[in-house]
Amino acid sequence: MSTNEDRLKTLIGHAKEYGFVFPSSEIYDGLSATYDYGPYGVELKNNIRRYWWEAMTKLNENIVGLDAAIFMHPLTWKASGHVDAFNDPLIDNKDSKKRYRADVLLEEHVAKYEDKINKEVEKGRKKFGEAFDELQFRATNPNVKRSQERIDAVEGRMKAALEANDLEALRQLIIDEEIKCPVSGTANWTEVRQFNLMFATELGSVSGESSTIYLRPETAQGIFVNFLNVQKSARMKVPFGIAQTGKAFRNEIVARQFVFRMREFEQMEMQFFVKPGTEMQWYESWKAKRIAWHRALGISEEHYRFHDHIKLAHYANAACDIEFKFPMGFKELEGIHSRTDFDLGNHEKLSGKKLRYFDTETNESYVPYVVETSIGLDRMFLAVLSAAYAEEQIPAKEGSSEEGGVRTVLRIPAPLAPVKVAVLPLVKKDGLPEKARAIIDTLKLEHKCQYDEKDSIGKRYRRQDAIGTPYCITVDHETLKDGSVTIRERDSMAQQRVPIEHLARIVGDMVDLRGLLRQL
Numbered sequence: 001m002s003t004n005e006d007r008l009k010t011l012i013g014h015a016k017e018y019g020f021v022f023p024s025s026e027i028y029d030g031l032s033a034t035y036d037y038g039p040y041g042v043e044l045k046n047n048i049r050r051y052w053w054e055a056m057t058k059l060n061e062n063i064v065g066l067d068a069a070i071f072m073h074p075l076t077w078k079a080s081g082h083v084d085a086f087n088d089p090l091i092d093n094k095d096s097k098k099r100y101r102a103d104v105l106l107e108e109h110v111a112k113y114e115d116k117i118n119k120e121v122e123k124g125r126k127k128f129g130e131a132f133d134e135l136q137f138r139a140t141n142p143n144v145k146r147s148q149e150r151i152d153a154v155e156g157r158m159k160a161a162l163e164a165n166d167l168e169a170l171r172q173l174i175i176d177e178e179i180k181c182p183v184s185g186t187a188n189w190t191e192v193r194q195f196n197l198m199f200a201t202e203l204g205s206v207s208g209e210s211s212t213i214y215l216r217p218e219t220a221q222g223i224f225v226n227f228l229n230v231q232k233s234a235r236m237k238v239p240f241g242i243a244q245t246g247k248a249f250r251n252e253i254v255a256r257q258f259v260f261r262m263r264e265f266e267q268m269e270m271q272f273f274v275k276p277g278t279e280m281q282w283y284e285s286w287k288a289k290r291i292a293w294h295r296a297l298g299i300s301e302e303h304y305r306f307h308d309h310i311k312l313a314h315y316a317n318a319a320c321d322i323e324f325k326f327p328m329g330f331k332e333l334e335g336i337h338s339r340t341d342f343d344l345g346n347h348e349k350l351s352g353k354k355l356r357y358f359d360t361e362t363n364e365s366y367v368p369y370v371v372e373t374s375i376g377l378d379r380m381f382l383a384v385l386s387a388a389y390a391e392e393q394i395p396a397k398e399g400s401s402e403e404g405g406v407r408t409v410l411r412i413p414a415p416l417a418p419v420k421v422a423v424l425p426l427v428k429k430d431g432l433p434e435k436a437r438a439i440i441d442t443l444k445l446e447h448k449c450q451y452d453e454k455d456s457i458g459k460r461y462r463r464q465d466a467i468g469t470p471y472c473i474t475v476d477h478e479t480l481k482d483g484s485v486t487i488r489e490r491d492s493m494a495q496q497r498v499p500i501e502h503l504a505r506i507v508g509d510m511v512d513l514r515g516l517l518r519q520l
């Protein structure tokens, strides 16, 4: 098994054992690609959502919120293009019976050439040291050039095949590139077929064509159909944005990789309405704003990269992804798309209602263009959790309250941590528990606190490390005499003695969400 798979497995095991994520309906052996969030998972998820929501709606006075219904009029999905074009091209391996997305097989194939190039570049960097000129090296090194030519050739054919919806050409490309099934190791492929990803259900008790409705595959359409309601009621002027978080549903075919790809998931989307012709400037500006939002979390730079789309979706004139280095490698975390007037324009056509903005300064009326940022909350959750997970060897030290051995710690950015403070009485008697609870009473209106009196202090520290609690406060006999406690920080394990009155400030400074928002 590859180390990537091992890392993901370890994370899944940890997430289950410590109450972050459980398989859905596990007593019935689970339901594939569906997960439930446990006591700590729901806190982490809420904190990420709050960070996004406040960054959008508090820091931008021209962005307001919405909470639209999951069910929408069926024509919505005709207008959006989802009924006709929300398909994945699928291919099966006849030997392993495994099913793949044809485009993903090809993208992974291209990534192998990219890896080769990167290795070659690293070799060059080592060889030439200071004098290394990466651009020149890429343009002249024969191995790099050969791999780049392969990439361009494959991507060119793939783009043409996808755009022409030519499934046979897509299959031929897989065969020509000698792409094999990772399970069977053979290239015994079926035809490529299209598969619509929307879940359909019936409205009311009558079944039949007319009452078929869909579970929304994206939250965005709830925003588009409410464009004028929001603009008028909140007196918004273009450019302005509407933000929404909520569940979306897709009947994903290849649903593996934990909460990365689920059939029911949550999106955090913001549609920004702009004057036609200004969209590229807003597209660039939202790319910069969104990466800044990620960077404020302090997860190392090398976890992020931008990836421009090769094939633009039916609605876009520019699109990129922010990719994150997940345990399975670099994958899409967030999409930033310039959607033109595709959605509003089609809703106008199908509904027969005008969806125009009247610009009082220029006296013109137009259908705005849209730049959207769309991030999966569950993918963000996985990003935070996987970057946070660490195992460390701690040397046993005489007289230390820390346990020796391996400690598993989640270095979750403090403002997102599920529990902010654990308060631990050294012993279960002598008035220490009461004192600990009194401290919790002073902190609990601000922060999620936890009380724990079981086992040695060292074991209790480990339990808190495993759920990512930034601070542990230990109450001992000294506390009763001089009102001081020990506060221990998760990452450094440094301990200091402080007066109880200072706790609110010390903890507050580090765990306050405002610390993140201030950086934006």
Ligand code: ATP
Pocket (backbone or CB within 6 Å): 218, 250, 252, 259, 260, 261, 262, 263, 265, 266, 267, 332, 333, 334, 335, 374, 375, 376, 377, 378, 379
């Ligand atoms: P992918 O190519 O990985 O299927 P996508 O390009 O279809 O993703 P979008 O339609 O742009 O995704 O959706 C916006 C965001 O929603 C994605 O960046 C991702 O974070 C999230 N998302 C999409 N599909 C899923 C899913 N099945 N499970 C969890 N999150 C998802």
